[in-house]
Amino acid sequence: MNDEQLLRYSRHILLDEIGIEGQQRVLDATALVIGAGGLGSPAALYLASAGVGRIVLVDDDEVDLTNLQRQIMHTTARVGQPKAASGRETLLALNPGIDVVALRERADDARLAELVTQATVVLDCTDNFATRHAVNRACVAARVPLVSGAVIRFDGQISVFDPRRTDSPCYSCLFPQDQAFEDVACSTMGVFAPLVGVIGAMQAAEALKLVMDIGQPLVGRLLLLDGRAMEWTNIGIARNNSCPVCT
Numbered sequence: 001m002n003d004e005q006l007l008r009y010s011r012h013i014l015l016d017e018i019g020i021e022g023q024q025r026v027l028d029a030t031a032l033v034i035g036a037g038g039l040g041s042p043a044a045l046y047l048a049s050a051g052v053g054r055i056v057l058v059d060d061d062e063v064d065l066t067n068l069q070r071q072i073m074h075t076t077a078r079v080g081q082p083k084a085a086s087g088r089e090t091l092l093a094l095n096p097g098i099d100v101v102a103l104r105e106r107a108d109d110a111r112l113a114e115l116v117t118q119a120t121v122v123l124d125c126t127d128n129f130a131t132r133h134a135v136n137r138a139c140v141a142a143r144v145p146l147v148s149g150a151v152i153r154f155d156g157q158i159s160v161f162d163p164r165r166t167d168s169p170c171y172s173c174l175f176p177q178d179q180a181f182e183d184v185a186c187s188t189m190g191v192f193a194p195l196v197g198v199i200g201a202m203q204a205a206e207a208l209k210l211v212m213d214i215g216q217p218l219v220g221r222l223l224l225l226d227g228r229a230m231e232w233t234n235i236g237i238a239r240n241n242s243c244p245v246c247t
Helices: 003-008 019-027 040-050 065-069 083-094 109-117 129-142 193-212
Strands: 030-034 054-058 099-103 121-124 146-152 155-161 221-226 231-236
Touching (some): 019 193, 030 040, 040 083, 083 099, 109 129, 121 129, 121 193, 146 193, 155 193, 193 221
Parallel strands (some): 030 054, 030 121, 121 146
Antiparallel strands (some): 221 231
16 A cells, blocks of 8 residues: 555544554455445445445446435436446545446346456345346355345344355345245335445445455344334344255
């Protein structure tokens, strides 16, 4: 690290659990963020501020006026622009010393496999089960840890799936991919804006812990947040030995 980096990241370096070695791991890391919306915005902002050396933003959507209530990477002036490009502009304004790749695309299985193999950690910030399962399959195949978050209305959830660990479940262990789940969209159900900030920031925290190899990640645990009562529920989740994805 040069002098500017040592100063910029000094508050991380001061932490005994991180130090220079941990911060260097962050600088050397690649974070793949699938979705540049409500969850992807705070997650990517904290990854950028922390100095993740390469952030790949994947989103095929454009900025809409209705997004601005919660998607804090975007601005009124960028309505109609691709979310990935808008996000890249914001992240580089925050930290010009990192590399941000903006991909305006809806990645299929083959493309996800390609992107995941290049990543140190993957953050699933999407809003539909089909994509979540596709991301999970790619992470299991490439043995890359996955930080998964979701928010709808006043409810949020987050967990970590780490295929490098023999005791870790995958997303499909929790939500079997052959089971029917109904996707619920913010456009029809609504979402309490600060909750995406809470869960997205936690996704960034879990991703950084994985990159730095510090603390205890949310592997084998699902945290549920009731935003109305501001109460957390911690649920243990075990690996499904019959899971067709990870076994």
